[in-house]
Amino acid sequence: MTVHRATGQRFLLSLVCCLPLTLMADEPPQLKSPQPQNWRRSRQIDFSAEDSPRLLRIPLDTDFWTHTRRGYPDAAVMDDREQLIPFLIRHSPGSAAGSTTFVWNPSTVELRPEPDDSLSILVKLEKQDPTPEYLQIQTPLQDFEQRIEVTDESTIPPTPLCDPALLFDYSRFMDVRRTEIALRKSSSRSLKIRIATATDDLESPFRELTRTQSGSGVTEQSETSLRIRRAFRIDRISFRSSRITTNSTLPESRTLNFVSIEEDAKLRSTIVEFTSDLRPITSLNLQTPSRNFSRTVSVQVPADDPKAGWIDVATGTLADLSTDTLSDRRLDLPTPELNTTRLRLLIRNLDSPPLQITGLTATGPQYEVVLLAEPGHRYRLLYDDELAERPQHDLAALNRALQLDTAAAVASLQPVTERKLQRIPQPKRGPHLLASPWVLGTMVTVSAALLAVSLYRAVIRLESVPEHSTTTKNTDSDHNTTRQSP
Secondary structure (H helix, E strand, O other): OHHHHHHHHHHHHHHHHHHHHHHHHOOOOOOOOOOHHHOOEEEEEEOOOOOOOEEEEEEOOHHHHHOOOOOOOOOEEEEOOOOEOOOEEEEOOOOOOEEEEEEEOOOEEEEEEOOOOOEEEEEEOOOOOOOOOEEEEEOOOOOEEEEEEEEEOOOOOOEEOOOOEEEEEOOOOOOOEEOEEEOOOOOOOEEEEEEOOOEEEEEEEEEEEEEEEOOOOOEEEEEEEEEEEEEOOOOEEEEEEEEEEOOOOOOEEEEOEEEEEEEEOOOOEEEEEEEOOOOOEEEEEEEOOOOOEEEEEEEEEEOOOHHHOEEEEEEEEEEEEEOOOOEEEEOEEEEEEEOOOEEEEEEEOOOOOOOOOOEEEEEEOOEEEEEEEOOOOOEEEEEOOOOOOOOOOOOHHHHHHHHOOOOEEEOEEOOOEEOOOOOOOOOOOOOHHHHOHHHHHHHHHHHHHHHHHHHHHHHHHHHOOOHHHHHHHHHHHHHHHHHOOO
16 A cells, blocks of 8 residues: 555656646747748849849839838848848948940931922931930031921921021131031931032132233233032931930939918918828928028928827928029928828918919938849849838848948849738737736746645645554455355
8 A cells, every 4th residue: 555655646746747837838839920921022133143242232112112111120132042131221322423325327218309409318217226316417528507407207297306407517717517416305216307408509719810911912810719519418327315324323302292282370371281202301492483581491291190180390491582692592401311101391471471382392312222142043122011020130241342342233123023921820819918928937837836735735644644544444344355255
């Protein structure tokens, strides 16, 4: 019987030790933050392949600002191996804009002399040709004047692409020559060039001298100027365009959309409301034809709490002082960086007449994503997730490349691809207090301790029962069993 009692004691003690583990096993596991498959929007990063790692700059557009949370904690970059890679989002430093001149000759040219001695040249442009900005008439002639007109033949009636212009060469006086004229921008592929005179008269540098001697011995001398009939020779017709070569620029300006304007008699102010996309704004410029004024202006945006209405985010003075000896226009109003779809100006007129408002221009920095691209891999930008947390990356290599002013290639974002998501079901959570692991752990520990004390006392009571009384009862039972045997 001693063996059975000791076995029972060990069983109870084992139950006490295992009970906390059993209780802890009932606690729901802590789920990690959502994984990248929960980002709704994906955009491929387009750039040319290289054989060595290089720095990429990807300017961000309106869609990014519209679908990211404030501070963009839900932005991430993933490669084709489904791995998140380090990246930075920063102000675009900008670069000096430049232009590349592109000159080309049209492939189809038809020439037709007209009855009025003019010359018509019909030009057909290819679909891939850029929009011409200048027309060049290349001629070997000198000392000439020619009037020229250019029209768009695709419209009825033909649309002039320039005012009647004068081509000239005054080499006999000075090295002054113009054989190029500016054209208005047009998408037409059919142009007509009209030259006023196909031929002109040129005075010859030679003179004809005639001497006549009369019978009386008097000699008369005459001088005759010669004129040469000359055709207007054209070697080639060319067009010139400028291609802008620039990276992302800073700052970036845009015109805000006008919504409403009202006069508040109580505030003695003009309230003008505009709408914008969510691109950053750091400065506003007011367009008005009014002159000689100075007004205090407040910039307001909607408060986070709809009940609070509008709140002031910037205040300044706009002025236009114009006289014969003074010209002072201050129509720019700096603001803290704003990301808002609605804003309004509160212009305090007091007892002065209201200003005429014709528009509002917003200026702000352009942002870009910066990353180190590895050869042979493609990347995509992910964003738009309510629960995603900001990735924690090792940015040492990227920061070092930026410190050394490493040359960067400018990439672009492809159209948005909506991602099909498979959401992980979230467990039902209880009250906030019980959901805390510290509170729940403390309750489990205290409950286990109380149960252990109770079981320990039960074991002590079992040990305090006299062993001989139990033996006597068992012996008597055996005797009774023997007597009843036949």
